[in-house]
Amino acid sequence: MKELSAPALHFRAAGRVFGARSAIDHLNLEIPPGEFAALVGPSGCGKTTILNLAAGLLAPTSGAVESFGGALTGLNPHVSYLFQQDTLLPWKTLEDNIALAATFSGRAGRDEAREWLTRLGLEGFGDYYPAQASGGMRKRVALAQQWLPRRPLLLMDEPFSALDIHTRQRMETELLNLWDSDQRTVLFVTHDLEEAIALASVVYVLSAGPGSRIVNRYPIHLPRPRAIAELRLDPRFTDLYRAIWDDLRPEVQRAHAR
Amino acid sequence: MPGKHVLGYQLGLAAFLLALWEAGARATWIDPFFFSRPSLIGARLAEWFSTSLIWGHLGATLLEALLAFVLGSAAGIVTGFWLGRWPLGAAVAEPFLQTANALPRVVLAPLFIFWFGLGIASKVAFGMTLVFFLVFFNTYRGVRSVERALIDNARLLGANERQLLRHVLLPSALGWIFSSLEASIGLAMVGAVVGEYLGATGGLGYLIAQAEGLLDTTGMLAGMALLAVVVLLIAALVRRAERRLLRWQQPR
Ligand SMILES: Nc1ncnc2c1ncn2[C@@H]1O[C@H](COP(=O)(O)OP(=O)(O)OP(=O)(O)O)[C@@H](O)[C@H]1O
Ligand SMILES: [Mg+2]
Numbered sequence A: 001m002k003e004l005s006a007p008a009l010h011f012r013a014a015g016r017v018f019g020a021r022s023a024i025d026h027l028n029l030e031i032p033p034g035e036f037a038a039l040v041g042p043s044g045c046g047k048t049t050i051l052n053l054a055a056g057l058l059a060p061t062s063g064a065v066e067s068f069g070g071a072l073t074g075l076n077p078h079v080s081y082l083f084q085q086d087t088l089l090p091w092k093t094l095e096d097n098i099a100l101a102a103t104f105s106g107r108a109g110r111d112e113a114r115e116w117l118t119r120l121g122l123e124g125f126g127d128y129y130p131a132q133a134s135g136g137m138r139k140r141v142a143l144a145q146q147w148l149p150r151r152p153l154l155l156m157d158e159p160f161s162a163l164d165i166h167t168r169q170r171m172e173t174e175l176l177n178l179w180d181s182d183q184r185t186v187l188f189v190t191h192d193l194e195e196a197i198a199l200a201s202v203v204y205v206l207s208a209g210p211g212s213r214i215v216n217r218y219p220i221h222l223p224r225p226r227a228i229a230e231l232r233l234d235p236r237f238t239d240l241y242r243a244i245w246d247d248l249r250p251e252v253q254r255a256h257a258r
Numbered sequence B: 001m002p003g004k005h006v007l008g009y010q011l012g013l014a015a016f017l018l019a020l021w022e023a024g025a026r027a028t029w030i031d032p033f034f035f036s037r038p039s040l041i042g043a044r045l046a047e048w049f050s051t052s053l054i055w056g057h058l059g060a061t062l063l064e065a066l067l068a069f070v071l072g073s074a075a076g077i078v079t080g081f082w083l084g085r086w087p088l089g090a091a092v093a094e095p096f097l098q099t100a101n102a103l104p105r106v107v108l109a110p111l112f113i114f115w116f117g118l119g120i121a122s123k124v125a126f127g128m129t130l131v132f133f134l135v136f137f138n139t140y141r142g143v144r145s146v147e148r149a150l151i152d153n154a155r156l157l158g159a160n161e162r163q164l165l166r167h168v169l170l171p172s173a174l175g176w177i178f179s180s181l182e183a184s185i186g187l188a189m190v191g192a193v194v195g196e197y198l199g200a201t202g203g204l205g206y207l208i209a210q211a212e213g214l215l216d217t218t219g220m221l222a223g224m225a226l227l228a229v230v231v232l233l234i235a236a237l238v239r240r241a242e243r244r245l246l247r248w249q250q251p252r
Helices: A047-055 A094-098 A100-104 A110-119 A135-147 A165-181 A193-199 A235-257 B006-026 B038-050 B053-084 B087-102 B105-116 B120-144 B148-156 B161-198 B204-213 B217-245
Strands: A009-018 A021-031 A036-040 A062-067 A079-082 A153-157 A185-190 A202-206 A214-219
Touching: A009 A047, A021 A047, A021 A062, A021 A214, A036 A193, A047 A062, A047 A079, A047 A153, A047 A185, A079 A135, A079 B148, A094 A100, A094 A110, A094 A135, A100 B161, A110 A135, A135 A165, A165 A193, A185 A193, A193 A202, A193 A235, A202 A235, A214 A235, B006 B038, B038 B053, B038 B217, B053 B087, B053 B120, B053 B161, B053 B204, B053 B217, B087 B120, B105 B120, B105 B161, B120 B161, B148 B161, B161 B204, B161 B217, B204 B217
Parallel strands: A036 A185, A036 A202, A079 A153, A153 A185
Antiparallel strands: A009 A021, A009 A062, A202 A214
């Protein structure tokens, strides 16, 4: 059952194999409620697998995954999940896509959806179809679609990696504003270390696969609210970057060597 | 874009071919007994439409085709969705469906007339067997090709199986289903006409068979011309419905 004190996510020696290949192995990870955790690691190390386990889309082949005190059997009812790929429904307008969770729970959700369009600077684009919207617009709509159901845990899989740098910084700011306004738990996957440090309150470094584990955990004590664009010049930021990169570099090199 | 002159060229080409046919038949380069002449066919059509008899034949064929189309498509769509969401059932059913589909369906027509009589039922049943498989295979493929992430995302946002069907699977499969509907209307007409041709008391196929019995090429060709026009009209209607329902595929 859901308890306030229980971790939003708890991986207990969790492992997952695909056929003969082990994606993650004996993974221990505990994320308390309200934390903004970032997960960095080389490509193919199992980041998406970890999120799929957290969402209950995959079952661990060893160990256990718990969310808010309950072991997961099937879909995790506490999560929203912003996928790595585009998941807006192409046959629904942007407004209807934002209101999708409301539609599934039997409400119209129109007013809320309109409010969000305005809030994200998409006023007047509500009746566009995704194919007519730019990549940045689609990401904003996808973020609203996931934020709106008010689930306590938000999983994000490299959500901004396909965006240009300006759109990206705008989205990062947007996300931080949202998170500052109601402290949900966020598990944010990226392979961009700068992004991880700029956003998160704690950064986890994953080892290269197969059989990935957590290599290290770095609390990020940078003051909030953070100004994304300027933060990267802050000496505390660069110190953190250097320290974490020393851990991450060998993993990236190992991943490339294969 | 090919431009706005296309329709003009098309009409011109049709007029040219008909004129060539007419002139060739009049000059007896081609034998009018075997090939008739456009003007004779036109006159025959005018004659048919001057009495109310032709409407009865046309109506009978259209009703058979419509029933075959609606029932066959409905069965195909329902079965397609059902097996598309149920891998075990699909695996079990596959060899049976492949076998049934591999059978040249025309040989079923005499059997159906034997079973269901000379009336409408045998034509509808025959047309259904033609329509069903086409719609079924397309629907099945459409349901199976829905991206995994779209389904996962909808389920995580709280969709139950019925909502998943309505908001994700059905719209996604609609493009595939529509691409088969135009062809299946043609097949439904084929079913009706072939059924009538082999044994009936009315309908376009019956008219053509009768003309054939009298060695009347003009009558046979008039029946075929009428058939072609009807199929083209219905196909145009389906395309309109498709454009409406698949608006999201055409960015403004
Ligand atoms: N469904 C699956 N079937 C087989 N192997 C899989 C499956 N999903 C993931 N894998 C394998 O597990 C490993 C980890 O994959 P995962 O997608 O979690 O990596 P990732 O860290 O998200 O990579 P990227 O940064 O490129 O997105 C990879 O070797 C991948 O090939
Ligand atoms: Mg990934």
